[in-house]
Amino acid sequence: MTSPKIVAFVPMRHSSERVPGKNYRDFAGQPLYHCVVKNLLACPLISEVVIDTDSPKIQEDATRHFPQVKLLERPEHLRAGTTPMNDVLLNSVQQVEADFYLQTHSTNPLLKAETITDAVETFLKNYPLYDSLFGVTRLQTRLWDSLARAVNHNPAILLRTQDLPPIYE
Known part of the structure; x- marks a missing residue:
């Protein structure tokens, strides 16, 4: 049996509305996006890493530091901050053929190659019963x-936070 072709997409806009230049901002002595790209490249189950961007700065830097990474220039009509990510991803999958796709953000600098590998292995082990997998963060705090209305608790009954029902981000 042959291994499936798994393509990892890292979409990055040049301009961020909340944190200017976040994708290429310095993080531990390197541009932020380098962390996740290096870990995707270190994952043996990932066949190809693809950066989708409208940023000349990222395109030039990625060409220099990651020549093995495929670059997709994001079309003008998909560059607005209000563009749904599904539209961006649909454009990307139409350009890069694969059996499965993985998408992550450059804002995951602490995501380890081992974690990516474990996630892909979990997905493949459970496919086709489940056709997708995504990571979440468990929250057990008062929201x-x-x-100023309580979302997940009754302020008149202050349970310990560990006893609150979890919510997932």
Whole structure:
């Protein structure tokens, strides 16, 4: 049996609205996006790493530091901060053929190659019963909405946070 072709996408806009230049901002002596790209390249189950970007800075830097990574220039109509990520990903999968796709962000600098490998192995072991897998963060804390209303607890009964029902981000 042959191994499936798994392509990892790392979409990055040049301009971030909340944190200017976040994708190429220095993190531990290197551009932030280098961390996740290096770990994707270190994952033996990933066949190809693809960066989708509209950033000339990222394109030039990635060409120099990661010649084995495929670069997709994001079309003008998909560059707005309001563009749904599904539209960006659909554009990418139409250009790069694979059996399966993995997508992550450059803002995961502490994501380890071992974690990626474990996730891909879990997915492959459970496919086709499940056709997708995604990571979440478990939250067990008191949450409030913008009108100061409790979201996941009763303020009159202050349970210990570890006893609150978990919510996943």
